[in-house]
Every structure is written in structure tokens, then in C-alpha cells.
Amino acid sequence: MFLNELYHSLNPVAFSLGPLSVxxxxxxxxxxxxxxxxxxxRVSRRWELDLTADDIMSIVIGVAFGVIIGARLFYVLFYGAGYYLEHPLEIFALNQGGMSFHGGLVGAVVGGSIVCRTYHISIPTVCDLGVIxxxxxxxxxxxxxxVxxxxxxxxxSLPWGVMFPTGGNVYRHPSQLYEAVLEGLVIFCVLFALSRRRPARPQGTFMGVFxxxxxxxxxxxxxVRVPDAQLGYLFGPITMGQCLSLPLVVLGVVVLVLSRRLNRPQVGHL
Known part of the structure; x- marks a missing residue:
């Protein structure tokens, strides 16, 4: 179990500066x-968009706030199982974990859209750039x-199983790394490859594929991932994560169809 040895050599704390732990x-x-x-x-330069470094920095800051707020709120609403109703102050305890990707996605769109409206930047194009x-x-x-x-x-029983401290005295799928490879590396490679065509593919293409x-x-x-303990399986083998993911697939197909029909070019400022 080579990956198990690697895991147990890691420390969740990267470094400490006095009482501060990073x-x-x-x-x-x-x-x-x-x-x-x-x-x-990089992609905006390739697409020859009139976006400045300040525009992109403002967008990223707006998206960052949206991701953090949206991810936390979705976790509280969909994964909290009533816990936060009894402990409302725990909602702000971000250091204890508890973030939802689906909420982060919604928050990113909202936060980025607010910035785009302020600076008169195309929201569909920024969505495409953002998901790349x-x-x-x-x-x-x-x-x-x-970590x-x-x-x-x-x-x-696979050779890359890991024995996690909170997972009992058994080897488990490192499902976090499965997701890191699929949701991270694979999706990036696909979208970045698609982004290299000039002229750029129509608005919505990249959001739909993502x-x-x-x-x-x-x-x-x-x-192969154990569902959150407070929720368990909703029905049969189906989890909350799967229930929230299916609508994304449907929405993605709709976005791709609309993108192909409208065939609107990527633009920067409106």
C-alpha cells in the first residue's frame, strides 16, 4: 500500500509562525x-479579448468571494442535516471544513457576474474563461x-488503498485523488485543448462541457466514496452529491445546445 505510506508522512499543517498555523x-x-x-x-490573450490585468484581477476576487460564501451556504443547507439550526455560530467556522462544490459554482457565477456588470464585461465569455x-x-x-x-x-483491497485515521482499521479508496485527477486534470486538459482553436469557439461551449x-x-x-455521515444514502446507493450532480449534466447539455444554435462569438467589454 504505497499510497498509504505517503499519506501518513503528510501533515495537514504546512508550516507554523508562532501561534499561527497555515x-x-x-x-x-x-x-x-x-x-x-x-x-x-493566457486564454484571453489567445482569444484577443480586450480584458486588462485589472479586469481579470477584479473578476477573480469577485469569484473568490462568491465561491467561499456559496460553498459554505450550500453545505449548511444541503449537508448540515439540521446541525446548524442548533449551532448557528458554527456556520462561520470555516476552519472546521464543510464546503460544497455545487454551492461554490453558483457563488462563482453570482460573484463574477456582479463584477462583470460593474465593468460592462460579457458574462458568458467570463464564465467560459472561468471554467477553463x-x-x-x-x-x-x-x-x-x-492530506x-x-x-x-x-x-x-487495491494496492493504492489508504488507511485513514477516521476511517477505521481498513484500507479505503483515496476517492479524493480520483476526483483530483478527473475533476481537475482531465477537465482542464479537455477545456484547454478546446480553447486553443482560433477563432474561439462560441460562448457557452466551455461552460457546457465543464x-x-x-x-x-x-x-x-x-x-466508491462514503457519503457524509450525517446524511448517508438518500435512497438505494444514491447520495446527495449525485442528486446535485445530475442537474449539472442536464444543464450542461442545454447550454451546449444553446451555444451551438446562437453561435455568439467570445467578446470582452460590451
Missing amino acids: HWYGIAYLAGFALAAWVIW GAPWGLFFGRCANF NGELWGKET LVLYGVFRFLVEF
């Missing part, structure tokens, strides 16, 4: 947003989940 989870968020901003800048860079945030976030020993999978791929990958990985 966790890999926080570094993962920072790295994800920074790399996403770089990808957006977003997989890096997913990749680093899932790797941080692995933290959370969101692990079901029991396995939604379909993420929804499918998340739905599949959920079969």
Missing part, C-alpha cells in the same frame, strides 16, 4: 485562484482533502 487547505485555495487567474489571462481555469482549484482542493484525511472512499464532465465524473466517483 494549513494546506488554505494554500490550496490560494494556489487554485492564482493559477486560475493565470489561465484566464477552475479545474486547478478543484485539483488542489481535492489534494488538500486527501486532511477527509471525504475518503469505501473499503478496498458542467457535463464534472457532473458525470462526480456522479461516478460517488459510487
Whole structure:
């Protein structure tokens, strides 16, 4: 179990400065947003959009706030199972974990849209640019989940199984790394390859592909991932994560169909 040895050599705390401890989870968020901003800048240059570095920085900051607020609110509403009604102050305890990708996606769209409206920038184009860079945030976030020993999978006898401290005395699927590869690396490679065509593909193409791929990958990985303890399985083998992912696939197909029919070019400022 080579991966098990690697896991037990890792520490969730990256480094400490006196009483301040910096966790890999926080570094993962920072790295994800920074790399996403770089990808957006690179792709916008290739598409010859009139977006400045200040425009992109403002968009990324708006998206960052939206992701954090949306991810936390969705977790509280859909995964809290009534706990936060009894402990409302715990809603603000972000250091204890509890973030939902689906809420982060909604928050990112809302936060980015507010900035785009303020600076008169095309929202559909920014959505397409954003999802090309977003997989890096997913990749680093899932790797941080692995280091933290959370969101692990079901029991396995495969040679890369990991024995997590909170998962009992059994080897489990490192489902965090499955998601890091599929939701992060694979989706990025697909979208970045599509982005290299000039002129750029129509508005909505990249958002549609992202939604379909993420929804499918998340739905599949959920079969080997143990659901949140407070929720368990909703019905049969179906989890909350799968119920929230199926609508993404449907929405992604709709966006792709509309993108093809409308065939609107990518633009920067309106």
C-alpha cells in the first residue's frame, strides 16, 4: 500500500509562525485562484479579448468571494442535516471544513457576474474563461482533502488503498485523488485543448462541457466514496452529491445546445 505510506508522512499543517498555523487547505485555495487567474489571462490573450490585468484581477476576487460564501451556504443547507439550526455560530467556522462544490459554482457565477456588470464585461465569455481555469482549484482542493484525511472512499483491497485515521482499521479508496485527477486534470486538459482553436469557439461551449464532465465524473466517483455521515444514502446507493450532480449534466447539455444554435462569438467589454 504505497499510497498509504505517503499519506501518513503528510501533515495537514504546512508550516507554523508562532501561534499561527497555515494549513494546506488554505494554500490550496490560494494556489487554485492564482493559477486560475493565470489561465484566464493566457486564454484571453489567445482569444484577443480586450480584458486588462485589472479586469481579470477584479473578476477573480469577485469569484473568490462568491465561491467561499456559496460553498459554505450550500453545505449548511444541503449537508448540515439540521446541525446548524442548533449551532448557528458554527456556520462561520470555516476552519472546521464543510464546503460544497455545487454551492461554490453558483457563488462563482453570482460573484463574477456582479463584477462583470460593474465593468460592462460579457458574462458568458467570463464564465467560459472561468471554467477553463477552475479545474486547478478543484485539483488542489481535492489534494488538500486527501492530506486532511477527509471525504475518503469505501473499503478496498487495491494496492493504492489508504488507511485513514477516521476511517477505521481498513484500507479505503483515496476517492479524493480520483476526483483530483478527473475533476481537475482531465477537465482542464479537455477545456484547454478546446480553447486553443482560433477563432474561439462560441460562448457557452466551455461552460457546457465543464458542467457535463464534472457532473458525470462526480456522479461516478460517488459510487466508491462514503457519503457524509450525517446524511448517508438518500435512497438505494444514491447520495446527495449525485442528486446535485445530475442537474449539472442536464444543464450542461442545454447550454451546449444553446451555444451551438446562437453561435455568439467570445467578446470582452460590451
